[in-house]
Amino acid sequence: ITKLDEEIKQEPKIIKGGSVRKRRRRFLKKLRHQLSNDLIPRAKKYERAENIFQGRNSYSKTDHDATFMCMKEDPMMNRELKPGYNLQIATHKQFVLDYGLFSNPTDTRTLVPFLTQFHALDFFEHIVADAGYGSEYNYIMILDRFKKQSVIPYTTYQKEQKRKFKNDPTKSQNWQYNAENDYYIDHLGVRFSFYRYSKRTDKYGFERDFKLYRADKHQLSVQLDELAKTPGGRQRYMQVNPTWNYYKAKVKATLSSNEGKAIYRRRKFDVEPVFGHMKRDFGIRRTHLRGQRAVENDMGLTLMALNLTKFGQSISRLETNFINNLKSGLRFLNRSKIIVRILLLENQELIVNSQPL
Structure with missing residues (x-):
């Protein structure tokens, strides 16, 4: 210029x-x-x-650590997004053993970091959570890294147990499979033979292995030859994830057993009442602080108060002569420690759940 x-x-x-x-x-x-x-x-x-x-899709201008997510309390019923945190807690007999605050709204990517920070994981054999935590990555990490038993259903577990799904011939899970020659036959009679292996890597770096099956060009009849093609004239494909199917079968076997049903049944009256008491008794439905560190401290004090309240209720339910026969406060303190240990470690199931705040 x-x-x-x-x-x-x-x-x-x-x-x-x-x-x-x-x-x-x-x-x-x-x-x-x-x-x-x-x-x-x-x-x-x-x-x-x-x-x-930092890998998220949104953040709040007034609190950069908070992420916009759907809250469970939605008075307008329009799924309005609000800035908040994803609170993860681990409970046993309604006692909160550990907690974590995460910025990502989904529970799938929070389970492994939360279990990694949990200091008392060695005391438990089973990890129990709802279907929001069920994923191939979490199953692999729980079994191979943490050496624990997973009692976590996957997202479509309840749907696959229904008669409508089991009798639906269009579902590939219900197709006829020949393990010796490795091919599928769908409900129309089209044969899908193994074509090649495939790998997919998600944005988090986790790699999944797939087997691709392609419809044979030469079927048993001319009509099947036409059914083996897409409307565009190409051969039809289907894909199978053997690793995912293995863990799904393992989860089905666990949840179908009497022991698995009893363990998973505890989740409903173990972890859910903790959030109920926190909302009803303590009035904490939304966090009133800004910054992840401040919110973590606030939640820590709240959960500590919940544990003390629960412990006081447990002591009050003991027999009255147990306290009357104590000779000193020191002895009462020692016995109370024993009571806490019995309450927390009597069973070996760790319950994990989340709550947006």
Whole structure:
């Protein structure tokens, strides 16, 4: 632009048809103004936002650690997104053993970090949670890394137990499978033979292995040859995840057994009352602080108060002569420690659940 200004000074004031250099200078000044006042500030704003995101899809302007998520309490019934945190707790007999605060709204990616920080995991043999935690990654980590038994249904477990699903011939789980020759036959009679292996990596870096099956080009009849093709004229495909099917079968066997049913049944009256007491008795339905560290401290004090309340109720239910026969406060303190240990470690199931705040 400076060079053009020098050249324009050498031009006469009036040029027939206008000055080409002036038009070019005007265009460059417009670009410079757009860059300095719009594009560059916007790029810096996006860079700052990307650093705050830390892999999330959103954040609150008033609390950068909070993420917009659906709350369980929705008075307008429009699934309004509000900034909050995902509170994870581990309970046993309604005592909170550990808690964690996460910024991601889904429970699938919070289970492994939460169990990693849990200091008393060695005391338990079973990890119990609802279907929101069921995933191939979590099953692998619980069994291989933590060496625990998983009592966690996957998301479609209840649906697959219904008669409608089991009798639906369009579901690939209900197709006829020949293990010796490794092929499937669908409800129309189309044969799908093994084609090749495939790998998929999600955005978190977890790799899944698939087996692809392709409909044979030459079926038993001309009609089946047409059914083996898509409306676009290509051969039909289907994919199977053997690892996922293995863990699904393992979960089905666990939850179908009497022991598994009894263990999973405890989740309803073990962890859910903790959130109920926190909302009803303590009035904590939303966090009133900003910043993850401050909210963690607030939740820690709240859960500590819940444990003390639960412990006081447990002591009050003991026989009255147990306290009357105590000779000193020190002896009472020692016995109370024994009571806590018995209450917490009598059974070996760890219950995990979440609550948005």
